[in-house]
Amino acid sequence: MGSIGDDIRQAFSRGNSSSIQLILVNLFVFIGLFLVKLTLSVSAETKPIADGMNENLCLSADVPGFLLHPWALLTYGFINSSILQLLFNSIALYWFGLLVQDFIGSRKLINIYFLGYIFAGVFYLVSYNLINMTNATVSMSSLVTGSNAAVYAVMFATVTLIPDYEFYFFRRFYIKIKYIALAFLVFSFFNPTSGILNLGGAGLGYLYIKMLRLGIDLGSPIEAVQDWIGSISTRKPPKRAYKSKKFSHSTVGKQGNYNVKQEESYIPDQEEVDALLDKISVSGYESLTKKEKERLFRASNS
Known part of the structure; x- marks a missing residue:
């Protein structure tokens, strides 16, 4: 159990694992709501509270219901109505989310997820x-969950980025992701909601990438x-005052040569490597300094 807890903490401490973070948040919310509803449903006095949780967390499509619970526009994106829905969303987030990252x-990726379901x-x-x-005979639910919508935003953002990227299935078939995403979208209309x-x-998802290519990031407020x-x-450690020391020119020269040799043999630990990978994920490889690139290269060859 300790190792699982460490893995979860590491997933949330690293800045380049948003897909895993979103999967875990959806999982925790699903399990948490299930346990709370199960506990409240035991008693007849608290059962109405359990029944009312969906109205408070899921999005109400009729105007009066939405005005009573406007915050649901933010919360409904992490609600999964079934284990199958959670499983599909987790797999899709893993496959497509990693590509976006x-x-x-x-x-x-965080921007696309939030903007997608909103x-x-x-x-x-x-x-x-x-x-x-229009009084059309279309069966639509007045209370909805939005985790699927967020996942489809990620899927089609990926398709807009790299439409001809292929997934390899059963060691036999290569299928372009644009066909996979489009097929899932079409099939989802069997349920109009x-x-x-x-x-x-x-x-x-499509609009976000198109605007991003024009230099407009729709997710700036979320960032x-x-x-x-x-x-x-993040708490900054207190600054310490240091007294400067005087060195002779010969001492400085020797110390400088020693530092160069020490740097050339230095192998960064896993924590430093993770920090460098996070920086690449956020700002790209070219954002690394020359020293950081050299350290990452040495770590990859160690």
Whole structure:
């Protein structure tokens, strides 16, 4: 159990593992809600509280319900209605999320996930009420979860980035990810509620990458929130005052040669390597200094 806990802490401490972090958050929320509902459902007095949790956390598509619980537009993106939905979302987030991280960085993946389900929620609200106004016979749920929409945003962001990238299945078939994502989106319309939500998420994923290529990052506000949270959680160690020492020229020369030799034989530990990989994930390889590149090279050959 200790090693599992260490792995989880490491996943959240590293800046280049957003896909794993999102999978774990969805898993923890699913298990937590299940246990809370199970506990509250035992008693007849607390059962109404368990029944009302969905109304408070899931997105209500009718206007009065949404106005009563507007915060659900933020919370519903981490709600999975079944184990199968959680399993599909976890696999898709792992496959497609890692590709997004490799190409544009871990922070951009967080942006796409959050913007995906928020945009999909607004899109579904508008669609649901417009369809109801036309009296069309379309079966749509008034209470929805949005984790699927966020995952479809990640999928179609990946497709927009690298449409011809291929997944290898059963050691026999290569299938381009654009066909995989499109097939899942089409099949999701067998349930109109899921189809409309997923279409909204997919549209945001496509739009995000297109705008990013134009130099516009739609996720800047989300990154600002991440930076603010990071500044609160990170405590800077107190500065220490050091007295300068005087050295003769000969001493400085010898010390300089020693430092050069020491640097050439220095092998960074795993923590330093992880920090360098995080920096590459966020800002790209060229953001490394010459010394950092040399250290990473030595670590890879050790």
